Amino acid sequence: AQSVTQPDIHITVSEGASLELRCNYSYGATPYLFWYVQSPGQGLQLLLKYFSGDTLVQGIKGFEAEFKRSQSSFNLRKPSVHWSDAAEYFCAVSNNNDMRFGAGTRLTVKP
Amino acid sequence: KAGVTQTPRYLIKTRGQQVTLSCSPISGHRSVSWYQQTPGQGLQFLFEYFSETQRNKGNFPGRFSGRQFSNSRSEMNVSTLELGDSALYLCASSLGALGETQYFGPGTRLLVL
Numbered sequence: 001a002q003s004v005t006q007p008d009i010h011i012t013v014s015e016g017a018s019l020e021l022r023c024n025y026s027y028g029a030t031p032y033l034f035w036y037v038q039s040p041g042q043g044l045q046l047l048l049k050y051f052s053g054d055t056l057v058q059g060i061k062g063f064e065a066e067f068k069r070s071q072s073s074f075n076l077r078k079p080s081v082h083w084s085d086a087a088e089y090f091c092a093v094s095n096n097n098d099m100r101f102g103a104g105t106r107l108t109v110k111p
Numbered sequence: 112k113a114g115v116t117q118t119p120r121y122l123i124k125t126r127g128q129q130v131t132l133s134c135s136p137i138s139g140h141r142s143v144s145w146y147q148q149t150p151g152q153g154l155q156f157l158f159e160y161f162s163e164t165q166r167n168k169g170n171f172p173g174r175f176s177g178r179q180f181s182n183s184r185s186e187m188n189v190s191t192l193e194l195g196d197s198a199l200y201l202c203a204s205s206l207g208a209l210g211e212t213q214y215f216g217p218g219t220r221l222l223v224l
Contacts, residue, residue, distance in 0.1 A: 043215035043217045044203075046213070094209055097209065098167060101154035102153075
């Protein structure tokens, strides 16, 4: 069955430090992969997506993600975190018939 | 372009009642999907409508239903509400397939008492 795992429920980083949020998926073929961000009380905003091609994907707000087929991973990275990045981050996979989200990683940014 | 809009934003109902939520997609988008978000179960896919037809469905009971109109606007209905239906209900629209980029609305927060 299709599934998405975000191993880290909560991560705290200092402002200016680098960030990596982990995402692993289980699926028979390479699905469409997404990272979304959700601020409190808001809907989801797409950060980036991977369909095919270059495995390093650039997104908005300085985020990037790397697709590693051998590890079934799609980790999100940012070289320098800003206080405004504090939010909940969701990894998602889709095969056009279904959409599955990970449980989310809550990011806290220390000043 | 205006984003995805959802009405109402907040709703309080009692057990046994039914509720209808509305979603207006981005102009030109033909696919509308619905999701339930709860602290315990996270984000779960309810169903997707495309050109007025339910194209995909998640694993939810028949109390959850929806429809889509010719202008792509969609409604979701939950009958015989249960306490566990309290959640944030999110609507998303996309141009075509479910795997394409989806744009989310702000959600409707439903509280069932």
